[in-house]
Amino acid sequence: MTTLLASDRITLHEGEALSVLGALPGSSVDTILTDPPYSSGGLTLSARQADPAQKYQHGSTKRRYPAMLGDNRDQRSFALWASLWLAECLRIARDGARLMVFSDWRQLPVMTDAVQAAGWMWRGIITWHKPSARPVLGDFKRDAEFIVTGSKGKPITHTRRCLPGVYRHNVNASRKVHLTEKPVPLLKDLLEVTQPGCTVLDPFAGSGSTGVACLQTGRSFIGIELSPEYAAIAAQRLTEAMKE
Numbered sequence: 736m737t738t739l740l741a742s743d744r745i746t747l748h749e750g751e752a753l754s755v756l757g758a759l760p761g762s763s764v765d766t767i768l769t770d771p772p773y774s775s776g777g778l779t780l781s782a783r784q785a786d787p788a789q790k791y792q793h794g795s796t797k798r799r800y801p802a803m804l805g806d807n808r809d810q811r812s813f814a815l816w817a818s819l820w821l822a823e824c825l826r827i828a829r830d831g832a833r834l835m836v837f838s839d840w841r842q843l844p845v846m847t848d849a850v851q852a853a854g855w856m857w858r859g860i861i862t863w864h865k866p867s868a869r870p871v872l873g874d875f876k877r878d879a880e881f882i883v884t885g886s887k888g889k890p891i892t893h894t895r896r897c898l899p900g901v902y903r904h905n906v907n908a909s910r911k912v913h914l915t916e917k918p919v920p921l922l923k924d925l926l927e928v929t930q931p932g933c934t935v936l937d938p939f940a941g942s943g944s945t946g947v948a949c950l951q952t953g954r955s956f957i958g959i960e961l962s963p964e965y966a967a968i969a970a971q972r973l974t975e976a977m978k979e
């Protein structure tokens with residue numbers, strides 16, 4: 736593990752999630768907001784194990800990004816693996832902490848299994864509607880991804896607002912720096928359920944979007960990223976966001 740950033744508000748580790756999580760103290764974070772590799776994208780084994788740049792980009796939109804790692808598990812091993820890191824996250828979370836984990840339609844059933852197998856209380860599904868998703872001739876458009884929500888025991892409530900269950904945000908394809916980057920405005924909306932000033936953990940930080948959302952909303956962030964290229968991109972992005 737290499738620690739690329741370490742300030743009172745932002746910590747970024749380059750390393751493997753399970754091994755770094757194992758080194759973090761118990762009951763030390765308030766929220767887990769993360770977007771793991773989905774290991775999705777096809778009906779057959781070869782389709783699932785294809786290069787993520789092929790799986791998650793389509794004809795006219797192809798751009799080059801650093802390789803995304805850890806995206807080639809079959810569904811059973813994905814569920815087992817997810818339950819391992821989710822159990823570590825549960826240990827690191829404080830009582831009443833919130834969990835929010837991204838998934839797509841294909842992996843949603845196994846992700847909800849893994850969340851519960853790891854000991855989290857499953858609380859529901861949030862829908863992220865992406866109108867910019869590509870249309871499918873003769874079929875329904877798959878223009879949603881999902882956020883599985885949970886809590887460590889009884890959740891602590893921090894807002895008096897009734898939050899929506901569906902959020903609508905487009906991906907900014909021309910500006911994104913990660914193959915499967917999530918929009919910062921969406922992440923900021925999700926953080927509304929947490930307490931300002933709290934500590935948020937993202938073990939699959941990618942380009943650091945969750946960290947940017949934390950900085951913009953007054954939360955502290957701990958991120959982990961395996962790919963040296965993406966960890967460097969996240970470090971640069973977060974350093975710039977700290978100056979804003």
Ligand SMILES: C[S@@+](CC[C@H](N)C(=O)[O-])C[C@H]1O[C@@H](n2cnc3c(N)ncnc32)[C@H](O)[C@@H]1O
Pocket residue numbers: 750751752753770771772773802803804805806913915916917918938939940941942943944945959960961962965
């Ligand atoms: C879906 S992407 C996250 C994208 C991020 N939300 C963003 O907006 O940039 C998942 C990330 O997890 C990383 N990853 C895969 N396996 C990992 C592991 N075992 N430990 C840590 N990071 C891992 C991948 O390299 C990838 O960047």
